[in-house]
């Protein structure tokens with residue numbers, strides 16, 4: 650069974666990504682992290698908040714739950730940016 654396999658940078662062998670360390674040489678796996686950073690760099694928005702990821706294999710209940718969380722996060726960040734805007738208006 651293949652569960653989320655990641656290729657090791659150090660030895661080039663495939664290992665389970667969930668361990669965060671290579672089974673063969675013990676190197677820390679940063680494959681996922683690197684991918685995310687690359688994507689964020691490409692988009693050019695490192696300041697933008699990170700929303701909950703919705704995976705294709707998630708069940709419908711989990712997807713609904715994640716959408717609720719995302720909506721909550723969106724409202725939260727909108728509120729924060731609004732407060733910053735208000736503060737900058739009153740101070741500056």
Ligand SMILES: [Zn+2]
Nearest residue numbers: 657660671674
């Ligand atoms: Zn390795």
